[in-house]
Amino acid sequence: MATAPPSAPPPSSPPPPDRVRRTAVLSDIHGVLPALDAVLAEPDVRAAERIVVTGDIAAGPQPVEVLDRLAELGERAVLIGGNADRELVEERRGRPPAIPDEIASWAAGRLREDQLALLAGLPLTRRLHVSGLGEVLFCHATPRDDEEVVLVDSRLARWTEVFEGLDESIRTVVCGHTHMPFVRLVHGRQVVNPGSVGMPYGRPGAHWALLGPGVELRVTRFDIDAAVTALTERSGFPGIAEWADYFLHARAGDADALEIFGPRDGRTGPRL
Template sequence: MGTGGHGGAGTGTGGVVADVGTVAVLSDVHGVLPVLDAVLAEPDVRAADLVVVTGDHAAGPQPVEVLDRLASLGDRALLVRGNADRELVAWARDGAGHVPDPVVPWAAAQLRPDQVELLAGLPHPAEISVRGFGRAVLCHGTPRDDEEVVLVDSSLGRWAEVLADLDPDVRTVVCGHTHMPFVRLVDRRLVVNPGSVGMPYGRPGGSWALLRDGQVSLRHTEVDVDAAVAAVVAGSDYPDVAEWAEYFLRSAASDAEALRVFGPRDGRPA
């Protein structure tokens, strides 16, 4: 399977980044600036050689501000396209598309033309080489589909299906999309999902992961949730921002609820 190249946050083009030492992995920021800033301020994120963000960057109440913050990381950041990024581009360009979340059309209307082009140019999947991990493919849902669902307890048969097109020497897959962190082996291949920065299921705060010296560390950044909700409400003109922020930043949906909702989408019985 061709895994695409990448560049810094501003372009999304170029060749494979090789021999990276330490990688901080974020995902699913969904336009929530205060939690993103809290995660980016973590010492291990600041010290990482590369910050990877595996999709769904801006579909939320602060899309312009979040994309500007990610772009400010320059070549230290590698942004991968998520399904919501693709949906934002469709709405910004054509004013139509699938809308799983009503914030999408609003967020698309806020974006500057350069930000629409940034999202349109992001790769999915992308690939890097990380010391201690070898070839690592970076995706949102799965390497073959930015919207496909696999979960920590998906069957080995399901995992084999969604990873079947990868080259055998790709030993690490980093994904996002389901907003719940996990690390697991799939027939000797390591799969990492860092969870979500802006829309976490299970507990509030920013979830992320650190890849260093062949070890994966799932991390969690505690935030003052009241202050974060207030900052999002004050920093957004989205009409339903208070309700949106209360629900998502306080992690009203548990991981158990999310697994029940997502489960049928990985092929298991409802």
């Protein structure tokens, strides 16, 4: 008697997201080790089960040191790729960015091959199940792209566009890219931007967020003058003193940044 052929295995489904009680979210470190170290020393960061870094990690004055410091965190660190990380790899592979950035080009030349391989393999998004929030999606700019712009005052239609196709089970989205912290609702979905650790716009300090069971925007104060001195002594990037003074003191205002970024979120009429 002939036997029936074995049934095909069911289609595989994505693995369930990791479940954590609390996670710290850091974004846009941009190779500024003193700012990163200040945040990592925070008690709530030290106690967090995961430390999610939402991109633009190494394009700055201490790229090697920042990546090495994050590597010391082991599996606690969840790294996501940003446009600047991608561009570092592309530049080392002979494809310069469309918009030249002197410090990024300098940083690209200093990364080790293992660090380039790490950056090249970073995912665009990552999901975690966070207590009190459910499934949270982390990305750099938007879930579909590592450099398009959304802002605290972007139109609801713009958010609908960039979230098209996003699983309805995801009720919180965490993004970075614009270096300005905010929390807002979009058609019932919570959007969080932790701001920038290393290149804040609007006010000084290393900005980050703590998730679980709610959302808290945090800012870590540190000795900026001492950090500027340390970068000047240790970085080797030409013009580092001026760069560090400008970015660590947040001399770029949030209103200035919004005016520059605004046209890039697709707006053509009044903000709604």
